[in-house]
Amino acid sequence: xxxxxxxxxxxxxxxxxxxxxxxxxxxxxxxxxxxxxxxxxxxxxxxxxxxxxxxxxxxxxxxxxxxxxxxxxxxxxxxxxxxxxxxxxxxxxxxxxxxxxxxxxxxxxxxxxx
Amino acid sequence: xxxxxxxxxxxxxxxxxxxxxxxxxxxxxxxxxxxxxxxxxxxxxxxxxxxxxxxxxxxxxxxxxxxxxxxxxxxxxxxxxxxxxxxxxxxxxxxxxxxxxxxxxxxxxxxxx
Numbered sequence: 001x002x003x004x005x006x007x008x009x010x011x012x013x014x015x016x017x018x019x020x021x022x023x024x025x026x027x028x029x030x031x032x033x034x035x036x037x038x039x040x041x042x043x044x045x046x047x048x049x050x051x052x053x054x055x056x057x058x059x060x061x062x063x064x065x066x067x068x069x070x071x072x073x074x075x076x077x078x079x080x081x082x083x084x085x086x087x088x089x090x091x092x093x094x095x096x097x098x099x100x101x102x103x104x105x106x107x108x109x110x111x112x113x114x
Numbered sequence: 115x116x117x118x119x120x121x122x123x124x125x126x127x128x129x130x131x132x133x134x135x136x137x138x139x140x141x142x143x144x145x146x147x148x149x150x151x152x153x154x155x156x157x158x159x160x161x162x163x164x165x166x167x168x169x170x171x172x173x174x175x176x177x178x179x180x181x182x183x184x185x186x187x188x189x190x191x192x193x194x195x196x197x198x199x200x201x202x203x204x205x206x207x208x209x210x211x212x213x214x215x216x217x218x219x220x221x222x223x224x225x226x227x
């Protein structure tokens with residue numbers, strides 16, 4: 001099992017450019033999440049998908065859109081990148097069974113917006 | 115979700131047990147205790163969780179006091195690769211806090227040779 005995979009690992013964008021961060025999991029998990037982590041800070045939830053076909057806003061959704069393409073894949077799109085979106089982005093998934101939702105994280109995408 | 119308090123840093127000798135404490139005095143009856151860690155530059159890693167009873171898995175043991183106001187994560191034989199920031203998180207199962215893992219400052223565990 002690869003677990004949670006993310007592409008790309010690194011990306012540099014100019015202000016105003018767009019890009020999509022890809023995330024896939026092979027654990028047959030129901031729920032998927034996107035977080036960002038700024039230097040020296042904790043993780044902040046951007047969007048999540050409780051199950052295939054549903055998405056909901058998290059704590060910091062402005063400037064982002066998501067697509068739950070199927071049960072395995074959950075992508076994050078930046079339509080018009082801004083320097084404030086420079087961060088490390090983590091995707092996570094959870095089985096969401098029995099009421100608990102331990103989350104399994106990918107390796108992250110390090111994004112710099114100049 | 116209940117607030118947690120952890121020491122900012124701890125040291126441990128390689129091969130010895132690492133005992134990481136967490137206080138969660140305002141925990142309510144339906145809230146679980148989760149432990150995650152983040153090794154430098156990597157994604158957070160789920161370690162273990164529990165409600166009332168002590169739990170053990172291949173990575174660690176979780177000891178929860180009878181009043182549930184504190185817990186201890188035990189790494190039985192710490193290695194250099196266990197050097198990381200360890201986060202204790204208390205949250206209810208599902209409900210409005212769904213998906214919202216709130217990572218506090220955590221405990222920086224340094225394992226020495």
